[in-house]
Amino acid sequence: MSKNPDTWLARFHRLGSPPSIYLLAGALLPYTVIICGALFAAGLYWGLVLAPADYQQGESYRIIYIHVPSAWMSMLVYSVLAGASAISLIWRMKLAEAVARASAPVGAVYTFLALATGSLWGKPMWGAWWVWDARLTSELILLFLYLGYMALVAAIDDRRTASRAGAVLAIVGIVNLPIIHFSVEWWNTLHQGPTVTKFDQPSIALSMLIPLLLMAGAFKFHYLCVMLARVRVEILESERRTTWVNALVTQRSS
Amino acid sequence: MSEFFQMGGYAIYVWPAYLVTAVALVVTLVAPLHRRARIIRELSAIAAQQNNQHPK
Numbered sequence: 001m002s003k004n005p006d007t008w009l010a011r012f013h014r015l016g017s018p019p020s021i022y023l024l025a026g027a028l029l030p031y032t033v034i035i036c037g038a039l040f041a042a043g044l045y046w047g048l049v050l051a052p053a054d055y056q057q058g059e060s061y062r063i064i065y066i067h068v069p070s071a072w073m074s075m076l077v078y079s080v081l082a083g084a085s086a087i088s089l090i091w092r093m094k095l096a097e098a099v100a101r102a103s104a105p106v107g108a109v110y111t112f113l114a115l116a117t118g119s120l121w122g123k124p125m126w127g128a129w130w131v132w133d134a135r136l137t138s139e140l141i142l143l144f145l146y147l148g149y150m151a152l153v154a155a156i157d158d159r160r161t162a163s164r165a166g167a168v169l170a171i172v173g174i175v176n177l178p179i180i181h182f183s184v185e186w187w188n189t190l191h192q193g194p195t196v197t198k199f200d201q202p203s204i205a206l207s208m209l210i211p212l213l214l215m216a217g218a219f220k221f222h223y224l225c226v227m228l229a230r231v232r233v234e235i236l237e238s239e240r241r242t243t244w245v246n247a248l249v250t251q252r253s254s
Numbered sequence: 255m256s257e258f259f260q261m262g263g264y265a266i267y268v269w270p271a272y273l274v275t276a277v278a279l280v281v282t283l284v285a286p287l288h289r290r291a292r293i294i295r296e297l298s299a300i301a302a303q304q305n306n307q308h309p310k
Contacts, residue, residue: 066275116274120271252298
């Protein structure tokens, strides 16, 4: 008995095909960009204009609206990197490999932003651009992990082997995430303790919490937009010589 | 308005932080979009060349 080509499974498999993902990502991108822009507009206006000044830190605390979302994203993206790496190792999924490789530079950018904005906040508040406290140091190590992953994957010629080596590094580095998160509880740190991500009511004013969450959402949509765009590039590059890409290209120029 | 830009005296910390963030986020988003456009341009050129060499 021959396989019915239009079974559920066959249709599902085709959804995962490169041209389908390419077209789907392209269709979603304009909407995700608009939502991202709207969230940034709302978050920035609420955070910079509407929210009150802090009674201790004055207006300088407003760096929180870019510092905290960047830091959250630096960790979220690393989880995606490690998760996609694990999936690519266990199930050999090409898409998982692509997601992992595409995520690393983006995660590195968020980590750099967390460190840079934190430094600009630390100087007026703590009097220091940098301290080797547990939170800052473990976030810096996160940046090194991202850069190390990118360097390792770039250093190995065979694409498959490179992805697998990188995947192992990414998975091993996951231990850093709970260290970053709990650093302010386990050690005596200059960096302040948890105010939002804890098993209790957030100890931040609602008028400041809402713009913070809006900006967190904006950053998440930014990551989504970037990933959709990068996955499209990855697919185009690895499928350069296929007929569907050829058709796509000639269709556009006609 | 001027008060807003002063940021309570912390302007030299707050605005560079926002600026570096804006630049980083925009560049990160735009880079793959440009790259895709460039790839399609290159592939079009190659396809056009092939059409010229093998006219239909």
